[in-house]
Amino acid sequence: MKNEIAKAIQYKNCKRCGKPFSTILDYNICPDCTKEEERRFQRARDFIFDNNSAKMDEVIEFCNVTRTELTRWIREERLVLAEDSPLLLPCENCNTPIHGGRFCYACKKKFYAPQGTAVPEPDPSNEKMRFLSRK
Ligand SMILES: [Zn+2]
Numbered sequence: 001m002k003n004e005i006a007k008a009i010q011y012k013n014c015k016r017c018g019k020p021f022s023t024i025l026d027y028n029i030c031p032d033c034t035k036e037e038e039r040r041f042q043r044a045r046d047f048i049f050d051n052n053s054a055k056m057d058e059v060i061e062f063c064n065v066t067r068t069e070l071t072r073w074i075r076e077e078r079l080v081l082a083e084d085s086p087l088l089l090p091c092e093n094c095n096t097p098i099h100g101g102r103f104c105y106a107c108k109k110k111f112y113a114p115q116g117t118a119v120p121e122p123d124p125s126n127e128k129m130r131f132l133s134r135k
């Protein structure tokens with residue numbers, strides 16, 4: 001058992017700071033940098049919470065985060081944005097501005113419908129989806 005764990009440990013250089021570290025998970029970033037990113041994420045989240053109308057550039061400047069990070073957090077829906085937030089990303093299929101994920105609701109519906117997989121209707125109790133059911 002011990003041997004299997006030893007075999008699973010991977011030695012890598014951190015993609016961000018270049019420091020060597022070991023991991024049994026598929027991480028490319030060392031624990032220090034992960035913690036540091038977590039701090040930036042929390043700073044950005046708090047800033048956006050307090051400043052609903054903050055634009056992408058303002059968040060980047062005030063929170064000292066990179067555009068790549070900010071975009072990723074929005075894509076991953078870690079950052080939950082208000083429906084009137086100016087932080088928008090284009091749907092990867094049709095460029096409709098969206099507040100999270102990769103595709104807009106219309107595209108998701110289109111993608112999943114042919115396979116017979118029902119896309120759940122927007123839940124009115126879900127803050128993020130509210131604007132979709134207002135029609
Ligand atoms: Zn690092």
Ligand SMILES: [Zn+2]
Nearest residue numbers: 091094104107
């Ligand atoms: Zn779309």
